[in-house]
Amino acid sequence: MNIIVLVKQVPNTTNIKLDPKTGNLIREGLESIMNPDDLHALEAAVKIKDKTGGKVMAVSMGPPQAVDVLTQAMGMGADKAFLLSDRAFSGADTWATSYTLSKGIEKIKDYDLIICGHQAIDGDTAQIGPQVADWLDIAQATYVNDIESVDENEIVVKRRLEHGFERLACKMPVLLTVISELNEPRYPHMEQLISACEQKAPIKVWNAADIGVKTIEVGLEGSNTHVIKTFTPNFKRQNELLEGSNKEVVSDLIDRLKKSDTTIAYRL
C-alpha cells in the first residue's frame, strides 16, 4: 500500500510573541519544527507500511528550508519525499495551499491512502486535509484517533466527536486527518536520518511548472482570503470577591450574571 503524508514546517510556537505594533508573529529566534499533529500522521503511515508493505511518501509545500521536515520524515521511515517549492506559492491561504498540494499528489499519482495532521499550530484552521480530499475527489475521515484495521481495500477508523466517537469503514483511496491521541510518534532513526542527508538524497523539489499549475492559481494570487490584520485580543480579567453566606453569594452572582450580557456555556 502506498501512503502519502502531508507535513508542514512551522515555527515552534510554545512561547511565541506577537509584535505589539504590527500584530505579526515575531519569527526571529524561533526555531522551525515539524507540525506536531503531522508527527502522528507519519507514525500512523509507517506503522501501516510495516504491516502491509508499500511506500510512505512525505509531501510538503514550503521554502527550501522546509527540506528539514522532510528529512525528519525520512528519518522516521518515509521512503521518498517531495518538496513543492516556488516563489509563486508564497502567501497562499488554505484554498491555494490545498490546491497546490493536490496537484503535487496528482503528479505522484500512485497512492491508496493520504494521512495528514488534523491542524497546523501556526494556522489552526484544520482545513487543508478536507480541502485536499475535495480537490482530489476522494473520501475523507477527520479527527481520527484510532485505526482499527487496514487492508488494500478498506480502512476502519474511529473519529473523535464532541460527545463520543464514530466508527467508519472507508474504501480506498481515502484521506485521514489525525489527532495526537492516535499514537506515540517514534524518534528518527540515525541511519535513515543520515541517509536522507547524503549526496544521493531522495528528496525531490517540484516548482509550479513541474506540477502544472499557473501562478494565478497559487500563492497570494490564487488565494480567496487575505489577512488584513492580526492582533492579540485584549481581554482584561476582573476579579471580584463576593461576600456573605453561600446562599447569598450564589443569588448575588446569578443576579449579576443576568444583568450583564454574559453567555453562560455549560456541558452535560
Added chain:
Amino acid sequence: MTQPNKSRSGKIRSNAEDMVRFTMANFVDKEIIPVATEYDNKGEFPQHLFKKLGKMGVFGIRYPKKAGGSGGNTTLYCIAMQELARGLLSLAATTAMQCLMATNGLYLYGTKKMHEEFLYPALKGDKMGAFQLTEPNAGSDLSAVRTKAEKTRDGYVINGMKTWSTSGPKADFHTVLCQTDPSIGLRGLAFFLVPASTPGFSYSKPFDLLGTRTSAISEIYFKDCHVPVEYRLGKEGRGLGVLLKILSEIRIMTASLALGLHRAAMDDAIRYCKEREQFGKPISKYQLIQAKIANMAVNLEAGQLMVDKVTHMIDQGKECLNLASMAKYFTVESTCSACDEAMRIFGGYAYSMEYSVQRYYRDNRFLLSGGGTHEVLQTTIAREILSR
C-alpha cells in the same frame, strides 16, 4: 540552521550535522532532562532511555551500514554526545562507550559469528558492552597491567582483576586489556573479549560515587576464564596499537561530553540569573554576574571550535592526537570552571539537591580522569611540541 544544499538534478538535502543535533536535542529535552535529577538522586541507571537510544540507531552512529551501523562518522558521533551530556552525563558516558571503546575492537577484529552474537545486538541496544583498562596498580601507567592472558591449546585463560569498570555489573561483554607476557611490559599487551557469562567472571558491589551516580561502576574479576582464540581482538603485543587507533577519538569524545555539560551549566545559569532578583533587579544586571556568563560563553565557543576541528580531521583520516589532547584538556578545564561559576550564580540554592547545577558540579570531576588525566595530557602535549 544552515541553508540546505540544492543540486541541479532538482534534488535537495539537509545538513546531517544540523539534523543529528536537532534530533538528539529534542530527545534530550523531552526524555532525559525531565527525569535526570530524579535518576541521579536515586543512583539508578535509566535503562529504558539506553534502550530507546539503541532503537534510534545512536550506538551505531560511527559504524558503516554494512557493519550494522548507521553510516555516520566521528563528527556526528560527537554531536550526539554533546547533546546527550547536556541531559545526563552518566547516560552520555555509557552511550559513548557503547558506540566506541566497548565495540570497536569487536568491530575491527571480531569474526562474523562474534558480530552476530555481540556487535549487532549491542548496536541495537539489546546487549551492553564495557571497556577495561584500569587496575588498582595501573591507572595512567598501562605498562603496569597485570591481568594475565595465558595461551592454551585452543585459546586463552584469563586471570586477574580490573577496577573502575563502568557498567561492570551490567555489561553483557567486556573488552579487556590483558598482559600475555609481563616481562616485556607494554609490548605484551593485548585486548580480549570476555562475555559476562564466562565461568569464572564476577564483579564487586557498585562503588558509592561522588558524580555520574547513575553509572554502575565496580571491580571485575577473572578466575580461570577460558576464551577461544578468536576472542583475542588484534594481535598479541598490539594492545597499545589497538588503543592508539581510537585514542584521538576517545579524547575528542570526552571533550564533547565536556561541551554538553558546559552548555547545561550555562543554560541553567542564564535562566536563573534573569529570574533571580536582589537589590531590586535581576542579578543578570550586575557586571560581576555578566563577567561569569561572558567567560562561560567564550570558553564554550572556543572549545566547540577545537572539537569541530578535530572531529573533521579524524573524519578526513588526518593524524591529530595532540590536538585532540589539547581539546580534551581545554574543554574539561573550562567546563569545571563553568560549573563552579554556575554554582556561584545560584547562590545558596546551588547547595540544594533540588537544582541540577549541583549535579553538573559533581559530574564534571569524572571528565578529569576519563580520557587521560590532565597532568599526563599536559606532559604529552608539551613533549610533542618540544620535540618538533
